[in-house]
Amino acid sequence: MVRRLKLAIGAVAAVGVSAAASHGQEMVEVELTKLDGTTMTRTYEKPRYGGTITMNREILLVSFSNWDPRGGGGPHELANVQITNQRLSQLDWARGASGTNDYPNFVAATPPLYTTGLLAESWTYPNDTSMVFKMREGIHFWEKEDVAQANPGLEADYGREITAHDAEWSKNQMNFFQQGQPGAVKWTALDDHTLELSWPTPDATQAGFNFSQYAFIFNSGMQNISQDEWGDWKNALGTGAYIPTDFIPGSTVTYKRNPNYWEDDPIHTDNRLPYADTFRIVDFDDEASIIAALRAGQIDLTNGLGSSGKWGTQLKETNPEIGQFPAAATPAVWVPRVDLPNSPFSDIKVRQALMMAIPRDEIVESFYGGAASPYAYPTFPNFADWFVAYDDLPTEPTLPGSCASAKDVVTYNPDKARECLAAAGYPDGFDFDLWTPPGEAEFNELYQGVWNEVGIRANLNVVELAVWQSVKDRDEHLGLTSWTPGMWQDPFSMLINSLHSNATINSARVNDPMYDNILAIVEQELDNEKRIAAWQEFFPKALEQSIYPTGVAFDKLTFWNPWVKGYSGEISNVGIQGWHSLAKIIWIDTDMQPGG
Structure with a gap:
């Protein structure tokens, strides 16, 4: 006998019971209504209480x-x-x-x-x-x-x-x-x-x-x-x-x-x-x-793993019984203090050099096994209407003081990175402090190595979460703090949370009319086509400026x-x-x- 139950969401479930199950577990069939109104049936182990x-x-x-x-x-x-x-x-x-x-x-x-x-x-x-x-x-x-x-x-x-x-x-x-x-x-x-x-x-x-x-x-x-x-x-x-x-x-x-x-x-x-x-x-x-x-x-079960890029691959080989799933695409972000003139990272050319020193495609494949995106700033690629693909990025600089285009900054080019450093007054590179919480230490070691090749020498400090938070949001530091923010929940997360002048997590102390102007359009323009057009014009400029330098965006995994x-x-x-x-x-x- 099949009983039909109306779900709170408006879907309809039909439940049937069969005797066959793994480990002797009773199975149930549930009919669910999809968002488009069609129905589907899934078979589940019948839930049990306790434990x-x-x-x-x-x-x-x-x-x-x-x-x-x-x-x-x-x-x-x-x-x-x-x-x-x-x-x-x-x-x-x-x-x-x-x-x-x-x-x-x-x-x-x-x-x-x-x-x-x-x-x-x-x-x-x-x-x-x-x-x-x-x-x-x-x-x-x-x-x-x-x-x-x-x-x-x-x-x-x-x-x-x-x-x-x-x-x-x-x-x-x-x-x-x-x-x-x-x-x-x-x-x-x-x-x-x-x-x-x-x-x-x-x-x-x-x-x-x-x-x-x-x-x-x-x-x-x-x-x-x-x-x-x-x-x-x-x-x-x-x-x-x-x-x-x-x-x-x-x-x-x-x-x-x-x-x-x-x-x-x-x-x-x-x-x-x-x-x-x-x-x-x-x-x-x-x-x-x-x-x-x-x-x-x-x-x-656990979540949010994958910053080192190895656990998913290892567990597939050693513990195939452990389930895994990409839980959240997560950007590798570094936070400078762009409001401090004596910080090298207040110079757009230095931030661009940092970006161009990164072999993105190689990291995606060799470090993350393909479970990553070469770039995802200021919007993740899953938001197709708002993201600007690599082939569509401008090939010439557009911003004052810039030495690289939007396409350049996400293209591996260590020679051009060195040229930009020299133009910024650092022909021999420079040393700086990089703070990271323990969970992000391993991938920061990777970037430390690639930056060192162009003369941007990071002194990596692995600190407790409270110390990291204080440096990122409160201290007047001259280096970078590692950050893996949740930018994937909508196209405007980075803008709204961290880029406009009154943002609640404006750790870089950004104060640029470009971000306030696009925020006004995003919030106030009710014609979505106009919003998309304005954002796609803004996107490459934000990428070129790289107020928050970014690395590869990797998939963090859940395991159970x-x-x-x-x-x-x-x-x-x-x-x-x-x-x-x-x-x-x-x-x-x-x-x-x-x-x-």
């Missing part, structure tokens, strides 16, 4: 110790709350890699086409300067008896319904959302279940919606306890699938299943999430340790052991920086798992 999921922390993240709603520089500094405090919307899991495969795995914050509700069940756009979220009713914060240690100041908030007022309060606390584009969007609770987002002028980038996907919703009752207590994990109070039970800073976080969680599996719609009884995040910083733990079965089920390599199920939130939807075959 423990152990996941390495999202290695893109800076902080593994922050529980504070103010959240520092953004959602990447709130790794621990991805699974405890939810967002308004999420990616449509049933139309991703584990479902109909309608959207590619690199999709994070955009486009809204692939997004469905989480704490919000729906949203509308009443006009060009606002949107209204309808909050789900009946979603409650954790009960008092389920948290590790109740706080008397939160007595009224345990077990109560989450409201739009909690969302408004949360947005107004998180530091990241008070500046730049996020700060221009105002969140207003119109009533308990209606949240309005508004912004000053029409915005073609849909920044209001995009940034809403970054924001975790906390309990506004936190304002009734001392702010000194906000960062104490025992005071965490969310609506998420898992509740923290133990926290060892810099080591592990342990969570238990929320017994009153409200959400159903979007594919197996009769099943209430989550599946695992226990969820653990462990903190490994370097890729070698992560791979060793994965091979030993000490962790079940064979006992991880209901999973196809996704990097997130909610949007950007949502790796840990996957724990609510995957399940563990405890018969296969060591010690299970």
Whole structure:
């Protein structure tokens, strides 16, 4: 007998059961509706409850110790709350890699086409300067008896319904959302279940919606306890699938299943999430340790690996049973301080020399095994309408002080690199400091070698994440800091986050009208053809200028052991920086798992 169930996203699932399965596991057939309205059937192992999921922390993240709603520089500094405090919307899991495969795995914050509700069940756009979220009713914060240690100041908030007022309060606390584009969007609770987002002028980038996907919703009752207590994990109070039970800073976080969680599996719609009884995040910083733990079965899955270019190839040979999937194309970026005249990298010719010293095609093939793109700045090639292909790049310089064209800077030419260095006043090259976090050390050693050949001699400093962050964003350094930002979620990420004069992560201290002018077009021009034309004119200029010098953009990989089920390599199920939130939807075959 086949039962048909209507999914929240509007798709229709049909479930049938067969006796045949690997390892004796019962199989189910699920009929799913694709985005274009056609249907498809996939066969899955029938999910089972129980067991423990152990996941390495999202290695893109800076902080593994922050529980504070103010959240520092953004959602990447709130790794621990991805699974405890939810967002308004999420990616449509049933139309991703584990479902109909309608959207590619690199999709994070955009486009809204692939997004469905989480704490919000729906949203509308009443006009060009606002949107209204309808909050789900009946979603409650954790009960008092389920948290590790109740706080008397939160007595009224345990077990109560989450409201739009909690969302408004949360947005107004998180530091990241008070500046730049996020700060221009105002969140207003119109009533308990209606949240309005508004912004000053029409915005073609849909920044209001995009940034809403970054924001975790906390309990506004936190304002009734001392702010000194906000960062104490025992005071965490969310609506998420898992509740923290133990926290060892810099080591592990342990969570238990929320017994009153409200959400159903979007594919197996009769099943209430989550599946695992226990969820653990462990903190490994370097890729070698992560791979060793994965091979030993000490962790079940991990993401963001591949900066060294070797792990995917190695594991295919040594551990073919370990799944792997390209999770996110990631650029190798170096951050100078272009506002400091005594920095050699404030000179466009030096940045261009740095670029031309890189044998891009060779690195793509020999270092990354083809899983990379020669260049992806200022937009990734997967955005075909916005990216300018190599053959279409200008062949002559167009900018003041430039010694190379846009095509030149992404063409390996060490002789021309030396000419540009000499023209900049460095005929013998120069020495500089290069700071990198541990996870990016190996590929920086590669670039250190190729730059040395033209006389740009890097003193490589491998430092802890906190030190690296301080140098990149706060110190007046004269060198470069390595960076692998998430530029792949929309065509304008680098511009919006790091290039215009009021960008929230303007680590290079860029102040050039070219970027502010194109931002105005991207945000305000509602004719998409005109936006594309303006961007394609801007693209080669940004590449020629190379404010942020870039290397090859490589695919970071997710890896998972064979006992991880209901999973196809996704990097997130909610949007950007949502790796840990996957724990609510995957399940563990405890018969296969060591010690299970």
